[in-house]
Amino acid sequence: MSEHELEPKAISIIGLGAMGTALASILIDTGNTVTVWNRTSARAEALLARGARRAATVAEALATSDVVNLCLYAAVDATLAGHGAAITGKTIVNLTNGRPDEVRALSTALGSQGARYLDGGIMATPPMIGTPHAFILYSGSADAFEDAKEQLAAFGQSHYLGEDPVLAAVSDLALLSAMYGLFGGYLHATALAGSVGFTAKEFLPLVEPWLAAMMTALPDYAERIDSGDHARDVMSNLQMQSVAISNIVAASHSLGIDPAFMEPIERLAKKRLAAGFGSDEASGIIEAMRGK
Numbered sequence: 001m002s003e004h005e006l007e008p009k010a011i012s013i014i015g016l017g018a019m020g021t022a023l024a025s026i027l028i029d030t031g032n033t034v035t036v037w038n039r040t041s042a043r044a045e046a047l048l049a050r051g052a053r054r055a056a057t058v059a060e061a062l063a064t065s066d067v068v069n070l071c072l073y074a075a076v077d078a079t080l081a082g083h084g085a086a087i088t089g090k091t092i093v094n095l096t097n098g099r100p101d102e103v104r105a106l107s108t109a110l111g112s113q114g115a116r117y118l119d120g121g122i123m124a125t126p127p128m129i130g131t132p133h134a135f136i137l138y139s140g141s142a143d144a145f146e147d148a149k150e151q152l153a154a155f156g157q158s159h160y161l162g163e164d165p166v167l168a169a170v171s172d173l174a175l176l177s178a179m180y181g182l183f184g185g186y187l188h189a190t191a192l193a194g195s196v197g198f199t200a201k202e203f204l205p206l207v208e209p210w211l212a213a214m215m216t217a218l219p220d221y222a223e224r225i226d227s228g229d230h231a232r233d234v235m236s237n238l239q240m241q242s243v244a245i246s247n248i249v250a251a252s253h254s255l256g257i258d259p260a261f262m263e264p265i266e267r268l269a270k271k272r273l274a275a276g277f278g279s280d281e282a283s284g285i286i287e288a289m290r291g292k
């Protein structure tokens with residue numbers, strides 16, 4: 001065993017899509033005894049060839065290991081349903097993207113069956129698993145995290161957020177929201193530039209440094225948001241910015257680009273303007289999002 005490998009420990013992975021396969025692979029590479037189950041059993045073949053053990057059923061995957069990771073696209077509760085006795089005493093790590101109400105219900109149901117529940121949000125793509133760029137958010141049972149953290153460290157950097165099981169799921173969705181905002185904005189921008197002849201590659205040297213420069217505004221935004229003071233030292237007031245936002249929407253219409261991605265921010269900016277905050281920084285749009 002190399003110095004980076006863990007003491008062999010039994011761990012099960014339920015769900016062998018792109019992500020579950022990456023998680024199982026790194027657990028094999030770091031010396032664990034890995035049992036796998038997938039609804040479509042053929043997806044396990046490559047992992048079996050690398051030393052994973054096949055569980056014929058979900059019950060077997062639960063019975064084989066104390067720590068059971070689930071990484072599905074959906075249907076986590078349905079997959080675990082009817083396995084009450086097999087779940088008792090286990091640590092269930094749910095690495096499936098989900099909604100807070102689903103997470104709370106699952107955590108409560110598993111807790112009442114005598115299992116410890118950890119919810120996880122994977123902030124990485126499958127090729128990033130096992131590299132320093134991957135980070136995974138966890139919340140739920142602190143004892144379970146403590147006991148499983150050596151195994152879980154194989155996936156990337158672990159961030160344990162607290163006992164409330166929904167903390168990881170909501171933070172995961174929040175980070176994805178930032179990502180989809182960025183990607184959606186990039187796609188809209190590239191469609192707009194494309195309408196006057198730029199290829200995406202030609203536009204990239206303009207949009208990439210622009211986004212990187214705008215990212216530096218986030219600490220100032222965070223301070224304004226936490227203090228609720230969007231009026232101090234205003235450099236780019238909302239009145240001015242809302243004209244630019246409406247120009248984007250109007251230009252998109254006239255250039256044949258669907259403005260649907262930009263319309264919500266135009267609506268929120270106008271709501272904030274109508275509330276009398278035109279001379280504030282645009283960070284104040286968060287108050288309109290919060291229904292204020």
Ligand SMILES: NC(=O)c1ccc[n+]([C@@H]2O[C@H](COP(=O)([O-])OP(=O)(O)OC[C@H]3O[C@@H](n4cnc5c(N)ncnc54)[C@H](OP(=O)(O)O)[C@@H]3O)[C@@H](O)[C@H]2O)c1
Binds near residue numbers: 021122
């Ligand atoms: N891929 C990424 O970049 C990425 C990044 C971060 C987080 N994640 C999260 O990781 C999770 C898995 O994503 P993935 O990329 O691995 O998805 P995927 O490649 O589409 O695989 C989906 C997995 O879910 C299983 N599944 C779907 N519906 C099921 C059901 N009703 N009953 C039992 N199994 C079911 C599939 O089984 P079959 O093989 O039988 O269809 C497969 O194992 C998701 O929650 C996703 O948000 C993914």
